[in-house]
Amino acid sequence: MSQVVEVAAAVMLRAGGREFLLAQRPEGKVYAGYWEFPGGKVEPGETVRDALVRELHEELGILVTACSPWLTRVFTYPHATVRLNFWRVTAWEGEIGITAPLEHAAVDWQECGKSATVAPILPANDPILKALALPTTMAITMAESEGVERQLERLEEALSAGLRLIQVRDKGWPPAQRLWFAETVVRLAHSHGALVVINDDEEIARRTGADGVHLSAARLATCTRRPDFAWVGASCHDTAEIARAGELAFDYALLGPVLPTPTHPESSGIGWTEFERLLAGNTLPVLALGGMRMEMLTTAQGHGAHGIALMRGW
Missing domain, CATH: 3.90.79.10 (Nucleoside Triphosphate Pyrophosphohydrolase)
Incomplete structure (x- = not known):
């Protein structure tokens, strides 16, 4: 070169x-x-x-x-x-x-x-230009623990308030139940002009008409080509994983946990300084994950994040 x-x-x-x-x-x-x-x-x-x-x-x-x-x-x-x-x-x-x-x-x-x-x-x-089309706030579903009815109510409220990106994560259900929930979320989100990605299941993403898939770090490690969807992202924990997502021409990555979370309060997270260091040279938008709240968006962006991803805070 x-x-x-x-x-x-x-x-x-x-x-x-x-x-x-x-x-x-x-x-x-x-x-x-x-x-x-x-x-x-x-x-x-x-x-x-x-x-x-x-x-x-x-x-x-x-x-x-x-x-x-x-x-x-x-x-x-x-x-x-x-x-x-x-x-x-x-x-x-x-x-x-x-x-x-x-x-x-x-x-x-x-x-x-x-x-x-x-x-x-x-x-x-x-x-x-495509990266600029990626919303800066991602809601990650947790209907398994919160309950389907309450989760859909919260999604409707958030979508009405401007939410435009949802990751359907719940993976502990039987396939039929997960498919039904994903279909319901996609239908609801698309009625508001929002994007939906499905966690680790390309078949469900295709069957529901979702906009894309989101790969776990484990799936990213074995991935050899970009899945054939409009939007593809991955969960990452270090610079090498972010670089790998970039090499595969993914559209975004999540990096964390940045701060302590309710499910892992004993872990302090990587913190904002380390988060920013790990982003050095990133070729795709990265959203901060772990302990995020809506009011942290500006802080996250000040440290190089494209935006934030939340399970509870949205």
Whole structure:
């Protein structure tokens, strides 16, 4: 591989994270006319954050006040191999293009999860557009312990309040009962426009019309190809497992437990510092798992998480 060029790429988010910014490369640059995430090369002696702040000030005329690492992708173009360090930018001072000239032909706000309304987009960004469609909060079912009726009531309430991602986990039931529950959850979730993944059972996922599957760490270890679903994720406990999920082109990973949980109160969890360390170089969105509560979303994202996964807290 040729020398890798380090690039800071900004995923600028507004409207509560529902919209992101794309910028069009100007005439005279490689891939002129293509759309990309704003940012630029990391100069010698700079951190990625330093480069991000500098580039956005130069290109968009803004001062970044809140940003956090998200994921990293390496892509080889005919002219260079680049490591794109994507950071989410959630707050800034100044109006884009008002306080300083734009260094782009144009900029445009796009809606997460919807087809882009501009083209062409640099090919390195295709996986990023899908990652932006992944909701930041995952509810994990626990109907076996809570009871089916109460679980479905809570799901209905959460979906009405905006929940858009559910993992059907309950695995202790007979197959027929698990199939019925999964069918019920899928029907309920899809009526609200939410995604559903089934834990460790591709057959049930297909029979219920679920959006994907979620593999346990044990299943991930023996997996040799990406399951044929729109959405595929896995539970991970270390950097190697996250990397393996990335190599298989999975869409997300869960990492934990981060904090103590009601089922394992004796375990302190890995903590936020170790969580962030394990995410170094992650190529796909990672959700924090273990002891999470809804109010921890911002904290998790500040440590590099895409979002949070909860069994009780949702």
